[in-house]
Amino acid sequence: MTFTLKKSWSDALVLGLSVFLVFCLIFEPYIELPELVGWLGNWHPLILHFPIVLLVVAVYVNLVHKKISSLLLTIATLTVLITAITGFFLSLGSSEKGDILFWHQWLGAGLALLTALWYWLDNQKLGQHKVTKGLQLSIVLTTVLAGHFGGMVTHGEDFLALPSSNSFEEIPENPLIYKHIVASIIDDKCASCHNPNKQKGEYSMSSLKNLIKGGKTGKAIDKEHPKESELLKRLHLPNADEEHMPPQEKKQLTSIEIQLIEEWVRLGASDTLQLNQLKNDQPLVALVNNLMRPDAKEKWTKLPKVDKTILSGLNSDYLTIKKLASTSEALSINLFTSPKYEATLITNLAPIAQNIITLDLSGIPIGAKEMEFIAKCINLEILEIDKTPVTDRDIIPIKSLSKLRSLKVYDTKVSDESIDLFKGLSSLEKLYVKGSAISAEGISSLQKERPSLVVIGDIDAEIKTYFIEKDTVEITTKKEAISPK
Numbered sequence: 001m002t003f004t005l006k007k008s009w010s011d012a013l014v015l016g017l018s019v020f021l022v023f024c025l026i027f028e029p030y031i032e033l034p035e036l037v038g039w040l041g042n043w044h045p046l047i048l049h050f051p052i053v054l055l056v057v058a059v060y061v062n063l064v065h066k067k068i069s070s071l072l073l074t075i076a077t078l079t080v081l082i083t084a085i086t087g088f089f090l091s092l093g094s095s096e097k098g099d100i101l102f103w104h105q106w107l108g109a110g111l112a113l114l115t116a117l118w119y120w121l122d123n124q125k126l127g128q129h130k131v132t133k134g135l136q137l138s139i140v141l142t143t144v145l146a147g148h149f150g151g152m153v154t155h156g157e158d159f160l161a162l163p164s165s166n167s168f169e170e171i172p173e174n175p176l177i178y179k180h181i182v183a184s185i186i187d188d189k190c191a192s193c194h195n196p197n198k199q200k201g202e203y204s205m206s207s208l209k210n211l212i213k214g215g216k217t218g219k220a221i222d223k224e225h226p227k228e229s230e231l232l233k234r235l236h237l238p239n240a241d242e243e244h245m246p247p248q249e250k251k252q253l254t255s256i257e258i259q260l261i262e263e264w265v266r267l268g269a270s271d272t273l274q275l276n277q278l279k280n281d282q283p284l285v286a287l288v289n290n291l292m293r294p295d296a297k298e299k300w301t302k303l304p305k306v307d308k309t310i311l312s313g314l315n316s317d318y319l320t321i322k323k324l325a326s327t328s329e330a331l332s333i334n335l336f337t338s339p340k341y342e343a344t345l346i347t348n349l350a351p352i353a354q355n356i357i358t359l360d361l362s363g364i365p366i367g368a369k370e371m372e373f374i375a376k377c378i379n380l381e382i383l384e385i386d387k388t389p390v391t392d393r394d395i396i397p398i399k400s401l402s403k404l405r406s407l408k409v410y411d412t413k414v415s416d417e418s419i420d421l422f423k424g425l426s427s428l429e430k431l432y433v434k435g436s437a438i439s440a441e442g443i444s445s446l447q448k449e450r451p452s453l454v455v456i457g458d459i460d461a462e463i464k465t466y467f468i469e470k471d472t473v474e475i476t477t478k479k480e481a482i483s484p485k
């Protein structure tokens with residue numbers, strides 16, 4: 001009598017937990033756990049050992065003794081269901097599910113449901129039926145697989161790891177606006193709630209297509225009427241507004257990040273748009289530069305103010321002047337070869353010499369006069385005088401450039417005579433000498449004295465592309481630098 005009562009209790013429990021598990025799996029995107037319930041998830045790694053052992057024992061006992069103690073099967077079934085449910089709670093707390101967690105979850109849930117099925121078949125006295133045998137085999141197999149993926153989740157993948165601080169990929173020199181910038185911001189600040197596994201508002205932002213498509217309200221990005229885009233509207237709503245994104249308690253976008261997304265939407269929300277396709281006066285250019293040089297604010301705040309009229313007087317077809325950051329007076333200057341080149345094109349830049357941070361004179365027939373001017377650019381950090389006729393003598397004036405980080409003198413006549421000069425450039429991090437007259441001994445003597453200096457000398461083509469990629473790193477940066485203070 002008492003046994004039947006107990007039995008009906010355990011039947012009800014198994015049924016209830018199974019239904020609850022299925023419910024969790026189906027409605028996962030809509031589930032927001034209270035903290036206490038979420039805390040139950042922490043037990044998952046501990047309890048999961050019980051069902052593994054119990055299931056293997058149960059299957060073994062059933063095979064050998066042709067019959068299984070219903071108590072053993074009941075406990076095994078209940079623990080595997082509880083394990084699956086706590087695992088589900090635990091996974092809700094992790095921001096984004098990788099493939100491994102995805103498989104682990106479905107295998108684990110599948111295992112629990114298969115076991116519940118076995119429990120039910122056994123109840124129907126079908127314990128020795130062929131179907132049950134097949135089921136037991138699948139249970140053992142699923143246990144092994146779920147356990148395997150589970151191990152990978154905790155030991156291999158980033159699950160349970162501390163949130164990474166540099167998920168903002170380093171931005172290359174000429175970034176794709178969507179891939180390298182917009183998608184990084186979204187990954188960082190939105191994707192935890194809007195990914196294929198967790199689609200808050202039925203909205204996944206996992207691809208450009210989905211990002212545009214939007215969620216239950218419809219299109220999130222309206223290319224015809226960019227300003228009307230649901231996505232932008234939500235970013236601009238006051239933080240306290242319920243519809244503001246990301247929700248108030250979450251890490252917010254910086255104003256630069258919001259402007260970046262907005263400008264990108266305004267320009268057509270394309271995934272092929274690249275920095276160098278933009279005109280200099282596009283606000284996006286300054287915004288991207290700002291992102292790439294977040295330390296700019298501190299470093300460049302003391303630069304003298306540049307008079308706009310001076311700037312417009314200096315611009316020419318053969319020279320571009322770019323602001324490196326919207327918030328500073330730092331400039332980047334690029335000269336193009338022209339048949340009518342005269343040194344004055346460069347020496348006329350004297351009024352803004354202190355504002356020049358990067359100067360690209362690659363391929364220009366410069367000489368002593370221009371180099372003298374360069375010495376006045378005391379804040380210069382990146383100088384490109386490769387493919388120019390400069391000699392050791394010509395470049396002597398750059399010894400005063402105490403902030404110079406990167407120098408390109410490849411394909412010039414610069415020789416070992418300049419090694420001492422390079423040794424003295426205290427801020428220099430990268431030197432490009434390939435195709436110059438500098439010898440291997442010269443380079444090794446330089447590197448002995450300045451071990452942290454990267455010298456790019458004569459290298460074969462394959463390694464060269466590697467270095468060119470590395471080259472782009474110098475003006476990029478990590479995410480935390482652009483996070484709100």
Ligand code: HEC
Pocket residue numbers: 186189190191192193194200201202203214215216217218220230231234242243245246247250253
């Ligand atoms: C903490 C979770 C969370 C984060 C992080 C988050 N959202 Fe949401 N988002 C939601 C929820 C919940 C909804 C559905 C409720 C609503 O419509 O306000 C939603 C809805 C939306 C919608 C409307 C979808 C539709 O069609 O109804 C947009 C657009 C959106 N979010 C954009 C963003 C953007 C952009 C970010 C990152 C800057 C972001 N969200 C970050 C939880 C989040």
